[in-house]
Amino acid sequence: MGAENSISPFVVKRLPRYYRYLGGLIDKGVTRVSSKELSEIMNVTASQIRQDFNQFGNFGQQGYGYNVQYLYDEVKKILGLVQHYSMIIVGAGNLGQALANYDNFTRRGFVCAAMFDSNAKKVGKKVNGIDIFHSNTLECYLEKNPTDIAVLAIPETQAQLVAQVLYRHNIKAIWNFSNTELEAPEGVCVENVHLMDSLMTLAFNVRKR
Amino acid sequence: MGAENSISPFVVKRLPRYYRYLGGLIDKGVTRVSSKELSEIMNVTASQIRQDFNQFGNFGQQGYGYNVQYLYDEVKKILGLVQHYSMIIVGAGNLGQALANYDNFTRRGFVCAAMFDSNAKKVGKKVNGIDIFHSNTLECYLEKNPTDIAVLAIPETQAQLVAQVLYRHNIKAIWNFSNTELEAPEGVCVENVHLMDSLMTLAFNVRKR
Numbered sequence: 118m119g120a121e122n123s124i125s126p127f128v129v130k131r132l133p134r135y136y137r138y139l140g141g142l143i144d145k146g147v148t149r150v151s152s153k154e155l156s157e158i159m160n161v162t163a164s165q166i167r168q169d170f171n172q173f174g175n176f177g178q179q180g181y182g183y184n185v186q187y188l189y190d191e192v193k194k195i196l197g198l199v200q201h202y203s204m205i206i207v208g209a210g211n212l213g214q215a216l217a218n219y220d221n222f223t224r225r226g227f228v229c230a231a232m233f234d235s236n237a238k239k240v241g242k243k244v245n246g247i248d249i250f251h252s253n254t255l256e257c258y259l260e261k262n263p264t265d266i267a268v269l270a271i272p273e274t275q276a277q278l279v280a281q282v283l284y285r286h287n288i289k290a291i292w293n294f295s296n297t298e299l300e301a302p303e304g305v306c307v308e309n310v311h312l313m314d315s316l317m318t319l320a321f322n323v324r325k326r
Numbered sequence: 327m328g329a330e331n332s333i334s335p336f337v338v339k340r341l342p343r344y345y346r347y348l349g350g351l352i353d354k355g356v357t358r359v360s361s362k363e364l365s366e367i368m369n370v371t372a373s374q375i376r377q378d379f380n381q382f383g384n385f386g387q388q389g390y391g392y393n394v395q396y397l398y399d400e401v402k403k404i405l406g407l408v409q410h411y412s413m414i415i416v417g418a419g420n421l422g423q424a425l426a427n428y429d430n431f432t433r434r435g436f437v438c439a440a441m442f443d444s445n446a447k448k449v450g451k452k453v454n455g456i457d458i459f460h461s462n463t464l465e466c467y468l469e470k471n472p473t474d475i476a477v478l479a480i481p482e483t484q485a486q487l488v489a490q491v492l493y494r495h496n497i498k499a500i501w502n503f504s505n506t507e508l509e510a511p512e513g514v515c516v517e518n519v520h521l522m523d524s525l526m527t528l529a530f531n532v533r534k535r
Contacts, residue, residue, distance in 0.1 A: 129530055133523035148447035189392065196526050197533035218420060219523055221505065228531070266528065290532040292525060296430065308528040310521070313430055314342035316475075316501060317405050319517040320436070321338055323499040324406035 122221035124195075128169050132196055134159065135169075139189040151182040201226045203263065207279055209234035209242075209249045212294055216268060217244040229265065231258060255279075259286035266290045275298035330436045333404075337378050341405055343368065344378070348398040360391040412472065416488055418443035418451075418458045421503055425477060426453040440467060446483035449506070464488075468495035475499045480505035 138159055142150060152170075170183070174193055193199060202223070206213045210231045216222070217229055232244060232325040235252040242249050250258060259282075267288050270278055276295035283291060290306045293299055301307045347368055351359060361379075365372040379392070382404055391485075402408060413431070415422045418441045425431070426438055441453060444461040451458050457465060476497045478485055485504035492500060499515045502508055510516045 129527055130523075132530065133520070136526065137523070188407070194432070195530070196366050197529045198526065200533075202529060202532075211420045211427060215420035215424055216521075221523070222525065225485040225522065225526070227415065227525060287407075290528050303432070306528055306531040308524055308531070310524055311342070312425075312428070312519070313434065314339075315517055315519055316431065316436060317342040317345065317407065317434070318338055318450055318474065319501055319515055320406045320411060320514040321341065321404070322517070323411075324409075 123258050126307065128172055131169060132192055134194045136189065136196060136198075139192065141183055142185050143189060147185055149182045150185050155183070179309075180263055194287050198226055201228055202265040204229045204246075204266040204268060205258070205264050206232045206268040206270060207234075207252070207255070208232075208268075209236070209239045210270060213268070213270035214244045216270060216294075220245075229268075230262065240309070252279075256282055256286065259283070259288070264288060266292060267293045268292045268297075279295070333381050337381055340370070340378060341401055345398065345401045345405060348394055348401065350421075351394050352398060353449050356389045358516055359394050361471060364392070387393065403499070407435055410437055411474040413438045413477060414467070415441045415456075415477040415479060416443075416464070417441075417477075418445070418448045422477070422479035423453045425479060426456050429454075438477075439471065441465075461488075465470070465491055466497065468492070468497070473497060475501060477501045478504045478508075480504055495532045 123248060124152075138155070139150075143270050152166040154162040155161075156166050159166070163177065170188070174191065204227050206217055206229055213232060219234060222229065228245055229247050232247050233239065233252045234249055236301070237251065239249050240251045259308045264286075265288075267283050267290070269291060269299060271279060273296045276293065276297050276299060280291060280299050280301070284305060291299060291301070292307070293307055293309045294312075296311065296313070299307050347357075347364070361372040361375040365375050368375070379397070381398065386460075410525060413436050414427055415438060417491065419424075422441060422443070426441060431438065438456050441456050441458045442460055442461045442464050443449065446460065448458050449460045473495075475498075476492050476499070478488060478500060482505045485502065485506050485508060489500060489508050489510070493511055493514060497514065498519070500508060500510070502516055502518045503521075506523070507518060508516050
């Protein structure tokens with residue numbers, strides 16, 4: 118693989134934000150942007166922006182700014198959004214259903230092919246066109262359907278057990294909403310979403326004022 | 327206010343994680359922890375941990391480690407979790423309901439007092455004991471019920487409009503799930519949760535391997 122192997126994790130965290138803002142500029146018909154303008158919209162320093170973009174190539178010209186569409190396409194490539202990812206959601210509760218209904222994922226190439234739940238009342242229903250299967254068919258499903266990403270929208274008490282099943286079937290990425298840190302074998306990426314952390318950060322910032 | 331005014335935003339982002347891990351140690355009956363041990367559990371360098379904790383006081387003793395309960399209580403105080411926050415959720419769709427059902431918030435002092443939705447079919451129902459009111463009663467509610475935090479679980483097309491209503495009624499904090507960056511007046515804290523960013527980061531990390 119190319120340059121992206123050496124990109125720092127901090128830059129990786131910022132890439133989706135760049136992608137979002139550049140997409141917004143394209144929607145507004147903006148074709149060129151300077152690091153200074155981008156820094157004002159994004160609330161990051163201009164030198165930070167130049168440093169970030171320098172990490173994956175030479176995109177800008179001094180005094181001339183960045184070509185918005187080109188930069189957008191490059192960030193998209195680096196993020197791996199030019200390919201499709203097959204996805205399943207384990208847990209068809211409110212959160213699982215909210216995620217299944219989120220059409221932005223599909224638009225970005227994340228295609229949710231199936232949902233799983235242990236509640237028999239939910240099995241056989243559809244959410245946003247996606248079938249809900251019983252959790253006890255998960256292994257059988259994975260044997261027949263190679264899957265890139267599994268979303269865990271289940272309670273923390275079940276998360277590690279389900280994760281073991283996923284690892285056995287060579288899932289390479291877990292998007293974990295289950296409020297616990299998963300132990301993952303080498304080669305599996307886990308992205309934990311800790312909503313509580315975000316709310317606590319907000320509380321801290323409010324109190325400080 | 328005290329030391330927390332000078333704490334860097336990067337440390338603030340890490341505080342909820344410390345809080346979570348320290349809570350886990352207490353649950354396991356651990357009373358003392360060294361920065362080295364903590365660094366192994368948390369996957370942060372020991373020197374980073376010492377630096378972070380030094381920012382808000384002198385908690386550790388060289389060669390002796392940190393008192394887990396004391397450190398936990400201090401982080402809790404700094405995060406402002408010793409007080410209660412009144413909260414409302416705007417949007418009673420799947421995501422709003424998932425958040426309303428999340429008992430961890432209540433346990434941490436975030437008390438959700440009401441939900442609002444523009445769908446008349448939902449009005450009058452309860453989620454996890456919380457009443458759903460019609461969105462057109464939001465202003466009236468805020469006049470009578472001082473509220474610290476508003477959660478926006480509504481589509482991006484409605485978010486800025488609802489935010490204007492909230493600002494007029496002196497909401498100080500918005501936890502924004504609406505996939506748009508809100509313009510906020512001075513003095514209002516906005517914490518944006520961009521789920522798509524997190525999924526894109528995962529895609530990047532998978533592809534890299």
